[in-house]
Amino acid sequence: MTGYAARDMAGDGTIRAWELRSVNGKGLDLRMRLPDRLGRLESALRDRLKARLARGSVTLNLRLTREAAGTSVSVSEPALLGALAAIAHVERAAMAEGLHLTSARPTDILSMQGVLASDGAEAALPDDDVLLAEFDALVDAFLAARGSEGAALANMLKSQIAQMRPLVARAAQLAAARTDTAAERLRDNVAKLLATSEAMDPDRIAQELAVLAVKTDVTEEIDRLRAHIDAAEALLATDGPIGRRFDFLMQEFNREANTLCSKSGDGALTQAGLDLKVLIDQMREQVQNLE
Numbered sequence: 001m002t003g004y005a006a007r008d009m010a011g012d013g014t015i016r017a018w019e020l021r022s023v024n025g026k027g028l029d030l031r032m033r034l035p036d037r038l039g040r041l042e043s044a045l046r047d048r049l050k051a052r053l054a055r056g057s058v059t060l061n062l063r064l065t066r067e068a069a070g071t072s073v074s075v076s077e078p079a080l081l082g083a084l085a086a087i088a089h090v091e092r093a094a095m096a097e098g099l100h101l102t103s104a105r106p107t108d109i110l111s112m113q114g115v116l117a118s119d120g121a122e123a124a125l126p127d128d129d130v131l132l133a134e135f136d137a138l139v140d141a142f143l144a145a146r147g148s149e150g151a152a153l154a155n156m157l158k159s160q161i162a163q164m165r166p167l168v169a170r171a172a173q174l175a176a177a178r179t180d181t182a183a184e185r186l187r188d189n190v191a192k193l194l195a196t197s198e199a200m201d202p203d204r205i206a207q208e209l210a211v212l213a214v215k216t217d218v219t220e221e222i223d224r225l226r227a228h229i230d231a232a233e234a235l236l237a238t239d240g241p242i243g244r245r246f247d248f249l250m251q252e253f254n255r256e257a258n259t260l261c262s263k264s265g266d267g268a269l270t271q272a273g274l275d276l277k278v279l280i281d282q283m284r285e286q287v288q289n290l291e
Helices: 036-052 077-096 106-110 128-196 202-216 219-236 243-264 267-287
Strands: 003-011 014-023 028-033 056-066 073-075 116-118
Touching: 003 128, 014 128, 028 036, 036 056, 036 128, 073 077, 077 106, 128 219, 128 243, 128 267, 219 243, 243 267
Parallel strands: 028 056
Antiparallel strands: 003 014, 014 056, 073 116
């Protein structure tokens, strides 16, 4: 969801510097920084962005400057005297509190509101249709930049999903091997218990063993992980925004990997689950960049 585009346009006595940037965001958050003279366009610009974007924290900046030809500036004496009086007042107050302020530079004073005044009438702006056309071109460039990044991101996710399949297959093999070993170990332990205690109820032991088998069975987790891999590949082949759905899918991936580790009861199977979690965490970071 990260992207950037900028365009400088000139005409009608003004230079218009457009800038559109975005960073990751769960939803669509639009921020507009427009000159006061163009506040009327904010609603139309928001509607255009909402129609073409789904996620991201998006900021639009538009700066207006007057073209240099035929313009000049002058110092407003009343504004200058007022600025100097305000500076003197602040300096006296600071000295009364034992504070020492650095001297104001001429450039600082000139930047104070009203000190510099432009000669001549304010330059006219282009029609709204012209400004909106400029904005549409800016959005086109912005989406092109995001598209290039999205293509690279899709290839990265495809590679990570491909790495996940052998990890899940490895976990399935270890789970099957663990089942045979665990069953034999349980039979030996039960035989020892029955040989040393006549008070134990064989039916009760069988029930407890059945409960234990259910608690340690990871077949469903492995099946769901495989289904999630298929779903992830299908999402990447889908046109349109997929970020929110992919984000939810990564939560499901993580849930199944956590359950696999908690139910494993075997060092090798636990390590396979941890390897899956590392890859899932890497994918979750990249998914945050999807729209």
